[in-house]
Amino acid sequence: MRKKNVVLENVPVTAYAAEGKALARVDGKVVFIEGGVVPGDVVDVKLSKSKKDWAEGKAIRIHTQSPDRVTPFCDHFGLCGGCKWQMLPYEKQLAYKQQQVEDHLRRIGHLELPSMPPILGAKETRRYRNKLEFTFSNKAYLTDEEIRAAGEDWPRRNALGFHIPKLFDKVLDIQTCHLQEEPANLIKNTIRSWAEARGLSFFDIRQQTGWLRNLVLRICTTGEVMVNLVIHHEDKGEREALLNHLLEKVPAITTLLYTINPKKNDSIFDLEPRVFYGKGYVEEKLEDFIFKIGPKSFFQTNTYQGEALYRITREFAGLTGTETVYDLYCGTGSIGIFVSRQAAKVVGIELISEAIDDARENAAANGVNNATFFAGDVINICDDAFFATHGAPDVIITDPPRAGMHEKLTAKLLEVAAPRIVYVSCNPATQARDLALLNEKYTVEKVQAVDMFPHTHHIENVALLQRRY
């Protein structure tokens, strides 16, 4: 069973592993299975990797469907990379996520754990994202049936939708996406119809030709709607005609921007969006804090669950009003601002200087005057002199990206030895690794997972660490 390209037949899928892969055991070997299978299915697996203790492959046939399966609600399910867990009832999704947090903390972290309350599920499991980005492409992804059905005539080529996972130039045309509130679909479909009717060109990322590139939508719980249309080059006549048409058809839009991107890649971080209509930003609310979100700002994508996550973080921090709180990887300062009324002082640190500008502006707009923010790498900023200047931390809140914390930072945190650390994580595997390092001085007091992304395998997890005296 060391060979690749072997097909294992009639494999009963038993569990989920990390990253949404399913898991089975065959002859004592762990097999990770891709291809949308769920525990309870019996499948044939074509292996792509086979090592001594484990193998990896893709399900090529489902013999028996798990009794847990439900019918996916989206027409694009199966091709779209978006909501891959729709075939599982929501309660099952939550149970698997909870299980994964526990497995990671036990197996990677080898940690002694407190009893864990169940993961906090979302009330709204659809239309929960405040931000979506669609891509224009002249290389629509077509299924074999679509190509066959078209016969000699090559079928429609243009698409406005999402990239197909692992295919860099192919885009799946999306009619109705259930990830965001209306008028998201109305905006997208209005632009597509107009573009097709006027014969506007959709971008070709390989050839670097075409005009329409990306469409970024933000729909806030405050009712504000921001649209940023990214085009390859200026064409004033067509641009104004399109944007005016959009405003007329979708009066709910509160601000409309466009960005000219002549670069090879799609990122807009180094480009300047221009305001066509409205104030050029939107505002989102968490409790009674208001956050200004521009076309390039970062903000938690699920507002409701983001608020729940911050409440748990604040509760874990156990603030009484006298504490010096550090907010590491603070982004636009939202956690620090959220806890500021219960703290004496907040110190936020973040790599991206534009995010720090937003953090300062957000603090000022919310009347928060006990928070200061610093731009730079946490590893460079968090030295002895910095802690000496800004005060010994009573609580450190840390919210690193998926890779987790740098070893140098965990070493520093052990040295600084704040009484409490609240670790917010979007990847329980790296969190478990870091908690194991911090275990030298800290016990895990509380753990609470939060589901920010229903119908996906992504997990957010908050842990409270208490220093051992």
Ligand code: SAH
């Ligand atoms: N706490 C914020 C953002 C968390 S996302 C919120 O809740 O909105 C993680 C953040 O870490 C990102 O903003 C990213 O830019 C920042 N980051 C990544 N590596 C970093 C580093 N080495 N030093 C400082 N910040 C970093």
